[in-house]
Amino acid sequence: MKDFDYGPLRTYQVTWANGHIEYYQGQQVCLPPPELPSFFGGTATKRRDLITIHGDFDGHWRLVFAAKADLIEAVRDVTDRDLFDALVHDLKPEDGAR
Secondary structure: OOOOOOOOOEEEEEEEOOOOEEEEEEOEEEOOOOOOOOOOOOOOOOOOOEEEEEEEEOOEEEEEEEEEHHHEEEEEEOOOHHHHHHHHHHHOOOOOOO
């Protein structure tokens, strides 16, 4: 069996429709396919409206997260959030500065 390098794990922030936030690590996020018109009045396969996150853990490709898309408000890659927060902090004016 051939080994694949999926790269480093990324951290994803999942925001549920009710506002609850969770964090997952993985390398692949799969979103449902867009609604496309069919020339024959239907689709060849059953549509799966799932959002999934997969990752390589100890050499095994695993499903980490799965949920119906209508229950999820957003999925964000927040792996480099510390860098982003530092940049935003540097752009804020000093206390008392106008």
